[in-house]
Amino acid sequence: DTTEFDKNRADVVSRCIDVGINYIDACSSGEILTYTKALKGRREHMHLGFSWYEREPRFAEWRTAESLIKGFDAGLKQAELDYVDLWRITALVPGSEHTDADVDAMVGAFTQVHEQGKARFMGISSHDREWLRKVVTKWPQVQVVLTPYTASSKVKPTDSLFDAVKQADCGVLGIKPFSSGSLFKDGAGAGGKHTDRDDELARMALRYILSNEAITAPLAGMISEHQVENAARAIKERRTLDAAESQRLTQAASEAMANLPPDYHWLRDHEWV
Numbered sequence: 072d073t074t075e076f077d078k079n080r081a082d083v084v085s086r087c088i089d090v091g092i093n094y095i096d097a098c099s100s101g102e103i104l105t106y107t108k109a110l111k112g113r114r115e116h117m118h119l120g121f122s123w124y125e126r127e128p129r130f131a132e133w134r135t136a137e138s139l140i141k142g143f144d145a146g147l148k149q150a151e152l153d154y155v156d157l158w159r160i161t162a163l164v165p166g167s168e169h170t171d172a173d174v175d176a177m178v179g180a181f182t183q184v185h186e187q188g189k190a191r192f193m194g195i196s197s198h199d200r201e202w203l204r205k206v207v208t209k210w211p212q213v214q215v216v217l218t219p220y221t222a223s224s225k226v227k228p229t230d231s232l233f234d235a236v237k238q239a240d241c242g243v244l245g246i247k248p249f250s251s252g253s254l255f256k257d258g259a260g261a262g263g264k265h266t267d268r269d270d271e272l273a274r275m276a277l278r279y280i281l282s283n284e285a286i287t288a289p290l291a292g293m294i295s296e297h298q299v300e301n302a303a304r305a306i307k308e309r310r311t312l313d314a315a316e317s318q319r320l321t322q323a324a325s326e327a328m329a330n331l332p333p334d335y336h337w338l339r340d341h342e343w344v
Contacts, residue, residue, distance in 0.1 A: 079294070081109040086296040088116045090303035096217075096244065096290050098122040098161060098196065100146070107150040120244075121146070121155035122196065128162050134173050139180035147189060158184065159194035159217055159244075164337075166195075166202030171209075178212045194244070198337065200232045200344055207239040215287070219341040220245030222254060222276040222324040226283060227343045233285040248280055248289035249273060251335045253327035273298075274305035275312060275320045282310055 084095070084106070095110075095117050097103040103123060110117055126142025128134045133142055143158065160177050163169055181193040194215030197203055203216045216236065220243075226233055236243055249255065254272055257263030273291070280289040293299050312320060328339055 077105065077108060080105050082296060083293060083299060084109045084117070086299040087293075088113065090299060092299065092303065094118045094120065094288065096120040096159070098124055098159065100125055100149075103146065103150050107152060118156040119152075120157040120159045120194070121152075121190075122159045122161045124161035127160050128169065128173055128177065129164075134169075134176055136176045136179035136183070139176060140183055143180065143184055143189070154189050154191065156190075157192045157194050157215060158190040159196055159215065162195050162197040162199075164198045166197035166199035166206070169202070174206060174210055178210050181212065194242075196246075198341070200341075204230075204232050204235040207235050207241045211239065213239075213241065215242040215244060217244045217246055217290070218344070219247045219338060220280055220283075220286065220289065220344055221247055221250045221327075221338060221341060222272075222279055222320055223250070223328055223338075224280075224341055224344050226285075232344050233283070237285055242287040243285055245280055245286050245289045247335075247338060248276055248291050250324070250327040250331065250338055253331050253335070254323055270301050272320065272323050273301055274308060275316055276324075277302060277305040278308060278310055279312055279317075279320060281306075282312075 093116065095106050097106045097120060100123050103121060110119070123142060123146035126133050126146065127139065133139055158181055177195065178193070181190060184190045185193070192214045193212055194217060195203070195206060195213055196217035198219060200218060203218060206213055207216060218232070252258060254276060255269040256265035257269055277289055277291065280286055291302055293302060331338055
């Protein structure tokens with residue numbers, strides 16, 4: 072039911088605003104159109120991350136500055152937006168398949184729409200940590216990167232992506248913090264017999280991820296007001312996990328990795344970032 076879904080999104084956004092969560096990451100046409108509808112009349116309360124990925128460099132026809140600007144402008148018009156806070160361009164999952172000319176096109180497109188007041192900041196999303204290291208080192212216009220970082224992820228002792236982002240003063244948004252829901256038995260706030268356990272694991276995962284000082288924020292997909300409130304609780308709790316909490320989260324995260332659905336097995340490649 073579209074009406075019921077739209078109400079759910081509006082209610083979740085309202086609760087986010089109430090508790091101080093101020094960023095929405097919309098990375099498809101459907102998400103953009105849904106969330107801009109939910110933000111009607113209160114756009115100033117949220118920073119909006121925008122990626123109409125269907126018109127971005129995952130597809131070969133959208134790898135020139137001219138085509139990217141055309142797609143971006145069309146998306147703004149369809150969503151009835153004057154500007155976005157973060158144009159978080161969705162690149163190929165194996166970003167190394169992009170040429171330097173592709174990145175130059177992304178930067179060139181952003182520079183033009185930024186000068187026109189249509190995009191405040193530039194980000195790039197990819198699962199390819201080595202390529203993102205190169206990007207933030209070579210193109211200072213890239214101010215944010217988005218890449219998987221779960222409760223199983225750890226910082227590489229050497230040559231970490233985080234060494235590069237710190238040097239570049241670049242933000243990091245960690246996607247899939249709950250391993251696409253595999254961390255849970257029922258789902259945080261689902262109302263099942265494991266709800267308390269799942270809620271606590273969600274908070275511990277957020278605390279663990281935020282203990283990495285290079286992470287700007289984990290992007291936790293939330294579908295209920297309860298999940299919003301639970302995430303806000305995590306911010307108020309002690310950031311560093313104690314030994315018992317760390318052991319429990321490590322065990323649950325290990326089980327999550329073992330039980331990933333087939334189309335998310337790639338998350339196992341993100342143990343070291």
